Amino acid sequence: MPNALGRDEISAARVIGAIWAGALAVLSCAGPAHAEDGYELWLRYRPLPSSYAEGVAAAAPDLTIDAPRSATVDAAATELRRAFAVWLDRPLAIAHAGAGLSLCRVDRPCAEKLPPAAKQASAFPGAFRIDRLDGGGMVISARDDIGLLYGSFALLRHIQQQAPLDAIPQADTPRVAIRMLDHWDNLDGSVERGYAGRSIFQWWRLPGYVDPRLTDYARANASIGINAVAVNNVNAPATFLTPRFIAKTRAIADTLRPYGIRVFLSARFSAPxxxxxxxxxxxxxxxxxxxWRAKADEIYAAIPDFGGFLVKANSEGQPGPQDYGRTHAEGANMLARAIGKRGVVIWRAFVYDPDPAVxxxxxxxNAFQPLDGQFDSNVIVQVKNGPLDFQxxxxxxxxxxxxxxxxxGLELQITKEYLGFSTHLAYxxxxxxxxxDTGGLGRDGRTTLADIVVGGPTSLIAGVANIGADRNWTGSHFDQANWYAFGRLAWNPALSSDAIAREWAAQTFAPDAALIDAVAALMMTSRQTVVDYMTPLGLAHLMGSDHHHGPAPWVDDLGRPDWNPVYYHRADADGIGFDRTASGSNALGQYxxxxxxxxADESDPxxxxxxxxxxxxxxxxxVTGRTVWDELVMRYDRGVAGVDGLAARWGSLRGRIDAPRHxxxxxxxxxxxxEARWWRDASIAYFQSLSRRPLPAGHAAPAHPLSWYRDQSFPEAPGR
Incomplete structure (x- = not known):
């Protein structure tokens, strides 16, 4: 993505010139160990092997467009020309007719040449189909412009992986209507739980100057099907709803719109x-x-395709309807009626009960289930994947x-607030x-979480973004894979994480089978490794207070009991763990x-x-044959060994990946x-001080006494 494309107003000649200049720059420095900085993400268009390139050239000697002119169709054509300029070693010419590559809206004359299946394309927004024609060319068809853009990116992804061209035709339809990034970005440019530098939304310079990087951001999101963005923190002040900031948001919306992305604002409930x-x-x-009706009208007058409001209410000190004796449903419905059919209200279900005894x-x-059926049809209740907090x-x-x-709607966290920030590799x-994939959620005993959140015009999967102003966007190169994987799974929750890892590795590093195998294997073990050295056996929330960096299972002095790690592990001289069965809190009774x-089953090893x-x-x-204490120590050591394995496997790829990124x-x-050793040692030192058990044979003692670990302080930790 160097030589970032400008706004829609840039003339076609300048666009073509910029693409060609970028292609020449790529060609001049291409090679197996090309120096890179990660800015291009997975949209790295590199020369193809000659045999594969010949097939691509034969199938796409030129580009024909049969669709009404729009900024989105222009974006699709520009992206295709950008890539093919590299792959064909020349610009992709625009033709009026021919057997090359075509963009075809199915309501246009070009549909007459489409296979019957393509003429019956899905009406779900964004659906597309890619076909090989009898004359050897390729056609991307869709009912809408955004489908043509998504189809273009799908074809480019196919070619980037050097997948067989005879594997086309392909057809794809998004399973979820709203595929959304939630940015926790603040007015001053800081990012709550952001570990990749400052915000990419430069509020101070908007609306007069829009950083061209936002166009590259839009391209990356569209390439994986993300179609909605909340640009400000859920803890946002009401300032974002003032006319001055509506104008700034409009400038962002204008930039993202050609890529099919609608803008949302986090709205403070006390704004009136x-x-x-x-x-x-x-x-x-x-x-x-x-x-609120007047405010919604004001926003829609400036941004006609405004998505709606994202609201955090009566949680962590935020104002909400309960301040006035009203329910979450009454608060959400009031906002939803102000918006009407123009958009939606996304109401977060992450709440604290006023009574910490619950x-x-x-x-x-307890707060939301009794309200089932009371929310208006344009309200989405956004629920975190787990009942606690992104553990x-x-x-x-x-x-x-x-x-x-x-x-x-499902809320996931892409930024790794509790998994080592952008420092630790965790796919x-x-x-x-x-x-x-968790099943058993419906009355039939077979319904999965994915079944619940897919389908329908207000279906939603949202992810808390990990994007910042760092040159590589996410703070570390492998955190790009989490952004990528979120988009692909929001598009289709049935995709496998291994398949996604492989296609990301092929595009990000190289489409070399052995390299892909090695990188994907490394990625697929990384999250379990983090679980082992941080929160083994179902432990949770053991991280340092406020910044959530590093181990602090001993913390017991915060304002509410449920803010303290000791609340969650319940360790003492007798044992460890939180009884949530019928003999304890009976949280299991909610399932x-x-x-x-x-x-509740303890038979799974x-x-x-x-x-x-x-x-x-x-x-x-x-069931493993070990005692709880011995099993806990073994898991911590397994986590440390797992990180050593990640490092060794990555080291073995030296020379096969460009030197800077490696x-x-x-x-x-x-x-x-x-830090894995720090987690292991601090946790074992603390739990051993309670259990009074000796370490099992073959497991080393912590490097320092418990007091040393408790004395560590990190005032510079990011993301507070």
């Missing part, structure tokens, strides 16, 4: 009070209702499957896939019976949720090796 001078923000107050993982269910491993939230009369697609039985749902004595014998990843893996 904060901005409008009203004495209240009560959602049943008519003055408040009028204020077990934390049960609070969202390295959690069971699914019990709200999924418990609100059949409400549109539920998150297995985490996402694990949640999506359907079949799923509750699976979560993986024991993924043992200490999440059970309090065990230290000397209890597990060196950056290797340096971060060294940090991860040290």
């Amino acid at each position: 009070r904060d901005l409008g001078g009203l004495a209240t923000a009560d959602p049943l107050d008519r003055g408040v209702q009028r204020w 077990e934390r993982t049960m609070q969202a269910y 390295p491993r959690e069971p699914v939230s019990p709200l999924f499957g418990a609100m059949s009369k409400t549109q539920l 998150l697609a297995p985490l996402f896939e694990e949640a999506l 359907p019976a079949g799923l509750a039985k699976r979560y 993986a024991l993924p949720f043992l200490l999440w749902f059970h309090h065990k004595r230290w000397d209890d014998r597990l 060196a950056e990843v290797a340096a971060l893996l060294k940090v991860q090796q040290a």
